[in-house]
Amino acid sequence: MKVQVLAGPSRTPALGLGRAAGSHTRPDRGAGVHGIPAALAADDIKCWADKAYQGAGPAIRVPFRGKNLRGCRQRHNRDHAKTRSLSERAMATLKCWRLLRKLRCSTTRITAVVRAVVALKLAT
Known part of the structure; x- marks a missing residue:
């Protein structure tokens, strides 16, 4: 199972939750089905995601692909990973x-269980 979770900079997974989807669903398609990229673009919110979300929309920032990156692309990927680590910690608290x-x-x-767990986590 996969659940789309939007986490804030304070490591809380409370900004948004998508519906659960089967493990065969690609992450970018799951986000598109739930309208997450459109909602982020409408509110002018930037989102940092992994490489699986390539082409998901202008509001979703992804790292550059490739092995031998140089200069500004390498710095971009490093800064991107630092920013994404906050959301990874939020997911780790859920797991x-x-x-x-x-x-x-x-x-x-x-979906209902994940929402309940997030509510309980926020209450503590």
């Missing part, structure tokens, strides 16, 4: 919940 690692149910229920 600490054993319930989310062992879920075996419908995507509708998974």
Whole structure:
């Protein structure tokens, strides 16, 4: 299962949650189905994502592809990784919940469970 989560700079995954999708769904297609790129562009919000979101929209910033990058592209990728590490930490806090690692149910229920876990995490 995959769930689209938008995390803020304070490492809280509270900015947005998409519906759960099957593990076969590509990340950029899942985000597009939920309207995340369009909503970010409409509110002029920039989002840092991994390489899987290449071409998802102008509001979603991704690193450059390639192995032998030089100069400004290499610096861009390094700064991009530092910024994304905040959201990766937010996801790691969600993955600490054993319930989310062992879920075996419908995507509708998974979405509800993830929203409940985020609400509980924010309450603590």
